[in-house]
Amino acid sequence: MTTRPKVTLIAAMSIDGFIAPADKEALPSTTWTSKEDWQFFTRQSKAIGTMILGSKTFETIKRALPERRMIVMTSRQEKYSEFQDPNLIFTGESPEEILSELAEQGVKEVALCGGSAIYTLFMQQDLVDELVLTVEPYVFGQGIKLFAERLEQKFSLMKQEKLNEAGTTVFFYKRILEK
Ligand SMILES: NC(=O)c1ccc[n+]([C@@H]2O[C@H](COP(=O)([O-])OP(=O)(O)OC[C@H]3O[C@@H](n4cnc5c(N)ncnc54)[C@H](OP(=O)(O)O)[C@@H]3O)[C@@H](O)[C@H]2O)c1
Helix, strand or coil: CCCCCCEEEEEEEECCEEECCCCCCCHHHHCCCCCCHHHHHHHHHHHEEEEEHHHHHHHCCCCCCCCCCEEECCCHHHHHCCCCCCCEECCCCCCHHHHHHHHHHHEEEEEECCCCCHHHHHHHHCCCCEEEEEEEEECCCEEEEECCCCCCCCEEEEEEECCCCCEEEEEEEEECCCC
């Protein structure tokens, strides 16, 4: 059996655990996420090479990001037929199916890039090995939470890296499997 790729969840969030504020019109991501985090995300996702994201997150980007393969999860592949880039794949497959195909292609790691529905789906199926969480120094009070369901998994902090003077910090966690 081929080993599935390592799954590294990458997200930017507020201090209080939201990946998007309730009113995205008033506070678009370009205003609360830092330039340094975008640069960090770009480096990290390029180094990993393959991204998995949900269609709602793709709708916020609406293009192929350079030097990465993007696998967009959707039940409506036909809606995206206008996108003909070979590095942009729209699929209705399950997380297990996607990871098993990638393993057969020799892919060793994927970046799980959200949003909340997709993060939660992979976590529920126990498919997330590492978390790379950028905490931006904002509080939203309300918004889209990193995870949308009850979960119970243990992680260990491997390292942290401050990205700028405002205090934007990336935390790297590894999954701990309890016996
Ligand atoms: N701060 C961050 O780091 C970060 C990162 C990513 C996203 N975000 C934010 O998160 C928000 C989007 O998150 P979200 O939870 O609403 O949506 P999402 O996770 O991006 O996408 C949800 C969509 O994924 C598809 N999907 C879900 N389960 C599936 C399955 N089992 N098989 C196939 N397709 C499946 C469905 O698409 P169809 O309806 O097309 O079938 C569903 O509507 C946006 O506001 C975005 O800006 C923030």
